Amino acid sequence: QSALTQPASVSGSPGQSITISCTGTSSDVGSFNLVSWYQQEPDKAPKVKIYEVSKRPSGVSNRFSGSKSGSTASLTISGLQAEDEADYYCCAYAGSNTWVFGGGTKVTVL
Amino acid sequence: QLQLQESGPGLVEPSETLSLICTVSGASISSSTYYWGWIRQPPGKGLEWIGSIYSSGRTYYTPSLKSRVTISVDTSKNQFSLKLSSVTAADTAVYSCATLLGGTYFDNWGQGTLVTVSS
Numbered sequence: 001q002s003a004l005t006q007p008a009s010v011s012g013s014p015g016q017s018i019t020i021s022c023t024g025t026s027s028d029v030g031s032f033n034l035v036s037w038y039q040q041e042p043d044k045a046p047k048v049k050i051y052e053v054s055k056r057p058s059g060v061s062n063r064f065s066g067s068k069s070g071s072t073a074s075l076t077i078s079g080l081q082a083e084d085e086a087d088y089y090c091c092a093y094a095g096s097n098t099w100v101f102g103g104g105t106k107v108t109v110l
Numbered sequence: 111q112l113q114l115q116e117s118g119p120g121l122v123e124p125s126e127t128l129s130l131i132c133t134v135s136g137a138s139i140s141s142s143t144y145y146w147g148w149i150r151q152p153p154g155k156g157l158e159w160i161g162s163i164y165s166s167g168r169t170y171y172t173p174s175l176k177s178r179v180t181i182s183v184d185t186s187k188n189q190f191s192l193k194l195s196s197v198t199a200a201d202t203a204v205y206s207c208a209t210l211l212g213g214t215y216f217d218n219w220g221q222g223t224l225v226t227v228s229s
């Protein structure tokens with residue numbers, strides 16, 4: 001069970017859209033629609049932004065959207081804002097009641 | 111509102127056993143709505159799922175730690191715990207407890223507690 005692969009960093013200007021990829025395998029991302037995305041600010045607990053690939057929890061801005069194609073899931077942040085600067089992690093169900101996280105992506109707002 | 115709070119020693123000696131407790135408030139540890147889990151984050155690194163325990167008492171662990179990890183529940187105290195044996199410096203991390211809502215995603219997290227493995 002290996003960590004999901006995410007780019008180390010992604011950046012964008014305010015108002016732009018950015019997309020973070022999360023690549024797994026046919027045993028995790030590719031097999032189940034149980035991919036979630038978390039935002040983690042420095043020294044804070046992670047907060048879920050997307051669950052079950054593309055669903056947003058109540059209270060999460062619709063600027064956050066998720067999708068999946070094959071074994072790669074993606075998180076898109078549209079209308080990028082300064083407050084979106086944080087680390088983002090994907091997480092996927094890997095079968096047999098186990099879970100795997102991605103290595104994390106640092107989002108910088110230029 | 112469901113809240114989680116980790117507690118335990120911040121320093122553990124190499125080869126010893128790391129023991130942490132997560133105290134749950136705002137929900138019953140016996141609830142079938144939630145599964146209870148532990149996640150860790152080494153300094154400057156990413157998140158790693160350690161394991162989960164369901165209301166049935168069944169436990170599931172990440173393969174790389176399975177031989178050293180035990181997660182259990184104390185319903186009388188509304189707590190669940192983590193034990194990690196034979197620790198090394200590589201086990202130094204912020205350890206967080208979290209709820210797995212309906213088995214779909216981690217919706218509530220504790221603040222996390224830093225555990226350093228050092229003599």
